[in-house]
Amino acid sequence: MSVALFKVGQTWHYRFQVDGKRVQRSTRETDRQRATKVAEHAHRRAKLWARGSKAIPTVRELVSQWIAIHEASASAAHVKVVETFGRLHLHGLGDVLIDELTTERIEEARVKHLETHAPVSANQWLKVLRLLCNWAVRRGVIPAAPFHVRVLKVQKKPRAILPVNLVQEWLVAVDARAGDRDGVRMAVRLMLGLGLRESEAITARWEWLDVERWTYTPGLTKGREADPLPVPDWLRDYLMPRRKPHGYMLQKHDGSSYAAGFTRSTLLAANQAVGAPHITAHRLRGTFATLLSRSGVPPQDIQRVLRHKNLATTAAYLEVDMQTVVRGQARIAESIGFGLRDQPSVAPVANSDAQPQQ
Structure with missing residues (x-):
């Protein structure tokens, strides 16, 4: 090795020369093996700098x-x-x-x-x-990633979505627990009705709402792209009395913006009040996607609405409805000619026609 190691007290130091310049430093290590790695590391970096090569960062x-x-x-x-x-x-x-x-x-x-x-x-x-x-x-700093590590296999757990038969009662509980924070009430409806992220609800502006076509186009999104989103009738009825010509949809009384996580305490309190599962801001987005899927919207369209670049990301948002599987099995059996029988029930499914109220 072209690097000399020596001890000062209990600590190893190194010494080497690069282009006639002497370098001497402490490794801050008392173990020789670790000190050797530190010294080799320093020597290699010094040679790269001396050659004028692009420095390799830590x-x-x-x-x-x-x-x-x-x-x-x-x-x-x-x-x-x-x-x-x-x-x-x-x-x-x-x-x-x-x-x-x-x-x-x-x-x-x-x-x-x-x-x-x-x-x-x-x-x-x-x-x-x-x-x-x-x-x-x-950036050309390294030719390729120098490691090959596989991701761990993780058992997927079903994630909570808001049952449709609880939506109206749950919204009433949200309104009651939001206090004087009108922004929380509106944010919850924007996330449930349009699938917005919480950050997109915080930055939502009235100018991005097209009241002629009744679409909303998020102007600040994670992927820097968005298509106009259809605004459902129930959300339109909620927004119209509150509509302003311009400005942020969500504002505190002093005109300032809400911070990330501002809906969390209200959502958790509403969940507890009506016996809903663990609904968070992001699970409202998952609820929106799952209900679209159960209503027959193709995954590619849901991907576009959620503004995902990868369809696999969208698929992770869609929770399985076993009652839909049961109905599909019954139709298959009928087409094969096995006839109709009373189908086993896996869990009662709420009326999907239920509409959120204001």
Whole structure:
């Protein structure tokens, strides 16, 4: 090795020369094996800089670079995910050069993540790391991602949707528990009736509501694209008395905007009041998508309405209705010629014609 290691007290130091320039530093390690890796790492970086090559960043540096480039263009939620990854979840990878991210290193870091997080969180953690490395590849910093790690298999659990037979009672409970926060009442209806994300409800503007065609076009979306959304009659009846010529649809009494998560306490209180499942702002979006699917809307159309780039993302929003499966099985049996019998019931299904009230 062209790097000399020596001890000062209990701590290992390194010394090397690059282009006639002497470099001497402390590794801050008392273990020789770890100190050797630190010294080799420093030597390699020094040679890259001396050659004028594009510097290979560490994972921590890559996180900072990504945020600096994307903070003005990516959604706040997206930036927050990457920032949280770099601040809390590096698991010993922070000072590793990104072209030294071996499969073994990634798997060891994931084991550390799993000590305090669920497998689905570990998959999200890996997704963020891949995002960062693929961005480095596109910029020409590294030729390819240097690791191959598969996602963990996770048992999918049914997620809550708001039963249609509880919608009107649930909305009454929301209104009662929102107090003087009219923005909460309107946000809930925009998320349930149009499938908006909570962030899209916060930024909703009256100018984006076309009252001639009765469509609403989100102007600030996660994917920076949106088609006009049809506004259902019940939502139109709610919006018309409150309509303004311009400005934000949701505003506090002092004119300021709501913060993320502003509907959470009201939704949870309404759930408890009427015995609804765990409905959050995002599960309202899932309810919207699932009810469209049960009403016969094709997945491709639901994908367009939800503004997803990938149909697989949309499919993850659609919960299975076993009663629909039972009816399908009965039609198959009839077409085969087995005749009709009393079909077993899996669970009572509420009247899908129920309409939310104001």
